[in-house]
Amino acid sequence: MHADQVDVSAAGVAALIAAQFPHWRDRPVRPLASAGTVNALFRLGDDLVLRFPLRPSAAAGRRDELAGVQEQARRLAAELPCAIPEPVALGAPGPDYPGWWSVYRWIPGETAGGPGLDAVPFARDLAGFVAALHGTDTGGRRWDGVSRGGPLATRDADVRGALAASTHLIDTAGLARIWARCRDAAPATAEVRIHADLMPGNLLVRDGRLAAVIDLEALAVGDPAVDLMPAWNLLGAAARAAYREALGVDDATWRRGQGWAIVQAIVALPYYAGTNPVMAATARGTLAAILDSRPPRG
Structure with a gap:
């Protein structure tokens, strides 16, 4: 890869x-x-x-x-x-x-599936984990200026470059319009501890419920919206709504979360298209979910 x-x-x-x-x-x-x-x-x-x-x-x-x-x-x-x-x-x-x-x-369990998992209890389990993590003490630390969790505008050049490299893979014009709205959403008012890499492969499931969250190497302090990425990289419409409701997310935070899902997926899509079919499929599914959830034009 x-x-x-x-x-x-x-x-x-x-x-x-x-x-x-x-x-x-x-x-x-x-x-x-x-x-x-x-x-x-x-x-x-x-x-x-x-x-x-x-x-x-x-x-x-x-x-x-x-x-x-x-x-x-x-x-x-x-x-x-x-x-x-x-x-x-x-x-x-x-x-x-x-x-x-x-x-x-070792933690037993199966990794969560790709975008479209419409399991409302699982979504609520995940929201419970995210809320608890966001409530832990950060020891006064702030965003480090490098990891996920800073202003979305700091990722604008990366997103635009990846969009230009993906015109043959996805509706990049539609994504560019959504990205602009996400990037310009009201900024976070507080920084919290975030997992920052809530991809399907980092969520373990047993009997349809969340069993574990793994891979803590991206842990950071920053915008809580980063941990909304599963709403588009994993969850279907009903579970997505349940996830948002359980976390009590306002419109600006939700939009920034969508922006972080775009950041991760559009950069991954052209990079892994020929080397990691699972990552590329997850990226494509994430972006398709974002495009499908946009409001009608007019």
Whole structure:
């Protein structure tokens, strides 16, 4: 998917485990199929999952980032209404992989489907998670100027470039009109802790209900509208309405949330069109849902 990504093999992972965590050396290592774009995943035995960044780094700063994600997960677990990843260990660079990597407890469940899931109870479960996360203490932190969660205008050049690259893939003229309205919506009046990557693959389902929210590496502080993206990347019309109602979202926040869904999807669509069919299909479905929900012209 990425020109600079590395290949991670099960044999290499087993060698890393034997060297760094010898008490696990007899556990089987199995690659885990995933449409994710950031990490290669492996099961270690029945109860652990290993996360290897596709773009590895041995820098101390990268170790601090991954350790920080794990520390946030430990602090937040008791404050949230469903499971999140439970950190177990942090792996170091080695001969078979040139970067820092993570070990978490395995959480059973199926990933949520693509756009169009019309399960109102699931939508309300997800809203409960989002509301709880947004209510956690940020420790006085603000938007970092880089991650999702700042003013939508900071993403305007990226969106316009991606629209120009997608004219053969989607109704870019219609999307450009919607994007302009979203970009110019009233700004957020408060910043909160946000997941910032509520994609279908990061939501686990059991018996039709939300079981866990995974992949906390994009956690940030910023505009709460960012976490409205599932309204278009996952939910159908009835569930979308239930999600909005449960979160009590005003018109400006809803419009910014739609804008963040456009940011994620339109950048992903041309990038992954030839390399990651699942991500490309989710992006296309997200944008189609946004186009379908626009008011009639006239």
